[in-house]
Amino acid sequence: MRRSRFPIVVTALVLGFLYLPILILVANSFNPARFSSRWEGFSLVWYARLFESPEIWQAVRTTLIIAVSATAVSVVLGTTAAYALHRFGASRLQRVHYTLIYQPLVVPEILMGISLLMAFVAAGVRLGLLTIFLAHVTFCVSYVAMTVLGRLQDFDFSVIEAARDLGATPWQSTRRVLLPMLMPGIVAGALLAFTLSVDDFVITFFVAGPGSTTLPLRIYSMIKYGAPPMINALSTLLLTVTLTAVLLSQRLARRSQ
Amino acid sequence: MERRARLPLIVLAVLALAPLVLTTLSCGRTRPVLSLYTWSDYIKPSLVRRFEGEQGCRVVIDTFESNEAMYAKLKAGATGYDLLTPSSYMVSLMHAQGLLRRLDRTLLPNLAHVDPDYLAIAIDKAMDHSVPYMITNTGIAYLEGRVPNVVPSWRMFGRTDLRGRMTMFNDMRETIGAALKFLGHSINSTSPAELAEAEKVLLEWKKNLAKFDNEQYKIGLASGEFLLVHAWSGDVFQVRKENPAVRFFVPEEGTVISCDDLVIPADAREIRLAHAFIDFLLDPAVAAENTAFVYYLCPNKDSYPLLPAEIRDNPGIFLSPELRGKSEMIADIGAANALYIAAWDRLKASR
Numbered sequence: 001m002r003r004s005r006f007p008i009v010v011t012a013l014v015l016g017f018l019y020l021p022i023l024i025l026v027a028n029s030f031n032p033a034r035f036s037s038r039w040e041g042f043s044l045v046w047y048a049r050l051f052e053s054p055e056i057w058q059a060v061r062t063t064l065i066i067a068v069s070a071t072a073v074s075v076v077l078g079t080t081a082a083y084a085l086h087r088f089g090a091s092r093l094q095r096v097h098y099t100l101i102y103q104p105l106v107v108p109e110i111l112m113g114i115s116l117l118m119a120f121v122a123a124g125v126r127l128g129l130l131t132i133f134l135a136h137v138t139f140c141v142s143y144v145a146m147t148v149l150g151r152l153q154d155f156d157f158s159v160i161e162a163a164r165d166l167g168a169t170p171w172q173s174t175r176r177v178l179l180p181m182l183m184p185g186i187v188a189g190a191l192l193a194f195t196l197s198v199d200d201f202v203i204t205f206f207v208a209g210p211g212s213t214t215l216p217l218r219i220y221s222m223i224k225y226g227a228p229p230m231i232n233a234l235s236t237l238l239l240t241v242t243l244t245a246v247l248l249s250q251r252l253a254r255r256s257q
Numbered sequence: 258m259e260r261r262a263r264l265p266l267i268v269l270a271v272l273a274l275a276p277l278v279l280t281t282l283s284c285g286r287t288r289p290v291l292s293l294y295t296w297s298d299y300i301k302p303s304l305v306r307r308f309e310g311e312q313g314c315r316v317v318i319d320t321f322e323s324n325e326a327m328y329a330k331l332k333a334g335a336t337g338y339d340l341l342t343p344s345s346y347m348v349s350l351m352h353a354q355g356l357l358r359r360l361d362r363t364l365l366p367n368l369a370h371v372d373p374d375y376l377a378i379a380i381d382k383a384m385d386h387s388v389p390y391m392i393t394n395t396g397i398a399y400l401e402g403r404v405p406n407v408v409p410s411w412r413m414f415g416r417t418d419l420r421g422r423m424t425m426f427n428d429m430r431e432t433i434g435a436a437l438k439f440l441g442h443s444i445n446s447t448s449p450a451e452l453a454e455a456e457k458v459l460l461e462w463k464k465n466l467a468k469f470d471n472e473q474y475k476i477g478l479a480s481g482e483f484l485l486v487h488a489w490s491g492d493v494f495q496v497r498k499e500n501p502a503v504r505f506f507v508p509e510e511g512t513v514i515s516c517d518d519l520v521i522p523a524d525a526r527e528i529r530l531a532h533a534f535i536d537f538l539l540d541p542a543v544a545a546e547n548t549a550f551v552y553y554l555c556p557n558k559d560s561y562p563l564l565p566a567e568i569r570d571n572p573g574i575f576l577s578p579e580l581r582g583k584s585e586m587i588a589d590i591g592a593a594n595a596l597y598i599a600a601w602d603r604l605k606a607s608r
Contacts, residue, residue, distance in 0.1 A: 035479035035496050055318065065275055072272035114333055121334035128337075206330055210292030210337040211317040221297040221320030 022239070029232035046233040056234065059218040066129065066214065067197040070136035075190045077137070078144025079182070085145070086152040104139040105146070112139070113206035120207060127209025135207045136197045143196060144189035151185025289314045291530045294321060294338040296517070299391070300538075301550040308537050314530055331356060331522065339525040340534060345380050345516045348387045349589050357386045358521040364532035367539035374578075375556035378514065378586055387518035388535055391491075391553035394514055394584070395431060396507040396573060398478060398488040398496070409506045411439035413485060414462040424477065425462070425487040427469035429601040430587045431513055432459065435487065438510045444585050447593035456600045460607055469605070478503060489515070490573050491553040505573040511583025514576075516556075 032043035050056060081101055088094045104112065116135045117127075125131055159181070163173040179186075201216040208217060219231050289312075293300075297320040305316050319338070321327040324347040331338075332354070343351065351357050362368060368384060381387045397413060404419065414423060414435075425432050434444035436455035446452065467483060475492055477483035479500045490505060497503040519538065521531045537543060544555035545563035554574050561569060568574055576584060590597075 033479070033499055035476045035499050038480055069272050069275045072269050076269060076273075114329075117330070117333050117335060121336070126337065127335055205326065206333065206335070208319070209335070210294070210319055211290070213319045218297070218320065221322040 025232050026236050026239070028229065029236045031229070034229055046229045047237075050230045050233045050237075053230065055213075056215075056218060056230065059213050059215045060234075062129065062212055063198055063215040066132050066136060067194050070133055070140050070197045071190050071194045073133075074137050074140035074144050074193050075186060078141045078189055078193075079148050079186055081141065081145045082148035082152055085149060086155075101142050101145050104142040109200075109202040113203040116203065117206040127207060128212045131207040131209060132204055132212055132214065135203050136200065139200075139203065140193035140197060143192045144186075147189035147192060148182060148185045151182050155181065289527055289530055291316045291340065291527050291534060292338045293318045293340045293534070294327065295340075295342040296320060297322070299342065299517075299551060301547050304538075304543055304547060308534060311537075312530065312533060314527075316534070336522075336524045337526075338522055339527045339531040341520050341522060342390050342517045343520065345387075345518055346587050346589060348518045348520055349380055351520070352381075352386050356523055358523050358525060358528070359386055360384065360388065360521065360535075361528075361532060364529070365536050365539070367536045370539055370541055370544070370557045370559045372556040372558040374558075374581065375516075378581075378584070379516065380586060380588060381518070387520045388539065389556050390517050390519045390538065391548075391551065392514055392516045392556050393489045393491045393553050394507050394573065394576060395426075395435070395487070395489060395512045396493075396505055397485060398493045398503055398505045399485040400478065400481060400500070401502045401504045403481070403484050403502070407504075407506075409509050411435050411508045411510055413508075414465060414487075415458075416485075417465060419485055420465045421467050422482075422484040423466050423486065424468055424470045424474045424483055425466055427471050429597055432469065432487070433597055433600060434513050434587065435508075436462070438508070438512060438583075441510065444513055445588045445590055447590055447596070449596060452596050452600055456604060459604050463604060463607065491551070493573070494552040494571075507573060507576060507580055507584075509580070511580065511585070514581075514584050514586050516586065517553075 029046055030042050030044070031039055032045045033040045081097070085094055085098055085101070089098070113135075116131075116138070120127060120131050120134075160173050160177055163177045164170075168176070199216065201220060204214050205217060205220075208214065219228070222228055222231070291314055293316060295318065300318075305318070308314075309316055321330075324343050327341065327343060328347060328351065331341075331351075348357070362384075365388070368388065371384070371389065375389060375392065376382050376384070379389060397409075397411075399407060399413075407413070413419075414425065416423075425435070430444070433452070433455055436458045437444050437446050437451065439458060440451070440454055442448075442451045442455070446455075467477075470477075474483060474486040474488060475496050478486050478488075479496050481500075488505065490507075493503060493505045497505075519535050521528065521535075525531055538547065538555070539557060541557055541559035541563060544557035544560035548555045548560065549565055549568060552568075554568075561575075
């Protein structure tokens with residue numbers, strides 16, 4: 001009996017759909033042509049240009065500072081918010097809280113960007129790293145809260161009660177029982193928040209001030225006059241770093257088991 | 258056990274406070290900071306370093322990708338920028354809204370170098386609130402050897418043998434302006450009869466076009482997908498570095514000249530430094546160096562002799578006096594804008 005080829009074909013198509021654009025990007029980062037997509041020979045010219053462009057590295061730095069700190073804060077706020085929503089979800093106050101937490105997921109980004117900008121201007125806050133950070137926390141909290149809430153939905157609270165019965169303090173039961181069991185949700189939320197923060201253009205555009213251009217802002221503005229292929233080179237480098245990190249962590253995890 | 262529990266908390270707190278700390282640190286610097294908000298790669302970096310050295314200041318450059326986005330942001334109340342480079346039509350709008358500061362001419366001795374021929378067609382002729390930074394000419398670019406019988410005229414877009422291999426700008430004023438110029442009218446015409454005439458011409462031309470486009474035409478021209486495109490001179494000279502067959506001309510009927518201006522927003526803080534930077538850019542040697550770097554032209558008459566011959570002898574950058582006399586800048590036409598929008602909508606909707 002012959003096995004159907006169908007699953008293999010579908011797998012190949014899906015993989016191609018997902019990874020072909022990335023492969024083309026990597027290939028193009030070695031193509032010296034700026035405007036044409038024709039292959040003009042292997043070259044490292046865009047990598048050289050990239051390392052001569054301090055403003056791109058400045059933008060990478062700004063993006064990472066904001067992404068890391070916004071993730072850290074929104075993980076704490078989002079997790080506690082999710083806990084409160086789950087434990088006291090029936091009360092009217094928490095229903096309002098739920099609506100508020102849910103809002104940033106459905107409000108159009110441009111609306112959020114302009115209203116945040118107007119709020120910062122009205123409050124007299126100087127636009128810059130701080131305002132981008134606050135704006136990113138605002139939407140990242142929602143994503144973390146929703147992810148952790150999903151994890152809490154099938155969490156068995158009798159485990160906590162058992163821990164308390166066995167003499168754990170509230171802090172110990174949280175730290176040694178609740179948090180480890182929620183960890184997959186928290187990590188997923190953190191990764192989501194980090195990605196969204198690195199990626200955000202619309203909101204960041206409005207709340208950014210002098211000297212706080214993030215990578216997406218920089219890339220957008222390069223489309224008109226700049227040299228976008230440099231971004232192919234940068235993406236290839238970031239891709240390599242991420243892949244290496246993932247492979248390393250997998251190997252370490254296997255070894256520790 | 259307890260100490261181990263505390264470590265992640267400390268790490269979290271440090272990470273969370275990073276932007277706060279960095280913001281305060283950067284405020285504490287003693288060197289004055291000039292914040293420039295401009296297009297990407299629109300100034301030679303070594304010139305910025307030189308200015309920083311001369312003035313003992315720091316120049317922070319942030320970039321925008323469209324006039325409209327920059328305007329929306331400032332209009333919503335964003336502050337902190339000391340110097341902007343919007344296009345002329347945006348400058349008139351911002352000036353009308355009171356968003357710009359009047360320039361202090363006593364701080365700008367180098368204003369004397371600005372090309373008077375250019376000022377004659379500029380919108381802010383007196384340089385009251387804006388100083389021209391870079392100009393570019395609209396024209397037609399094509400691939401030599403692939404387009405037979407080129408005539409330097411807008412009527413190239415009527416050539417049926419190039420059907421499907423040409424593009425025009427996806428820009429209401431530029432494209433209708435091209436048709437108006439072809440007919441011998443002003444690009445700022447407000448006459449309904451002239452506009453109707455231009456619309457008829459464009460309906461004919463549209464049948465020959467692959468699309469209306471402002472960005473992708475560069476890639477299409479470099480790769481040979483398009484043979485003849487409506488183009489900005491600055492872009493074309495960048496594409497030509499890659500495909501030497503690219504040629505550019507400004508149609509004999511006259512064209513659109515666009516300009517980005519240096520302006521100081523009304524709420525700028527470093528007003529003296531902003532003036533100093535404008536004056537620095539107007540220095541002929543600096544202007545020449547900048548022009549050679551970005552391939553747009555600083556309209557600075559005393560910088561022209563200092564330019565490399567490749568740029569100085571380029572008729573697509575330096576228009577002949579006759580051609581410049583026929584060319585115009587896009588001006589705000591007020592209520593007549595509605596006529597343009599209606600004509601443009603009909604044109605885009607037609608098949």
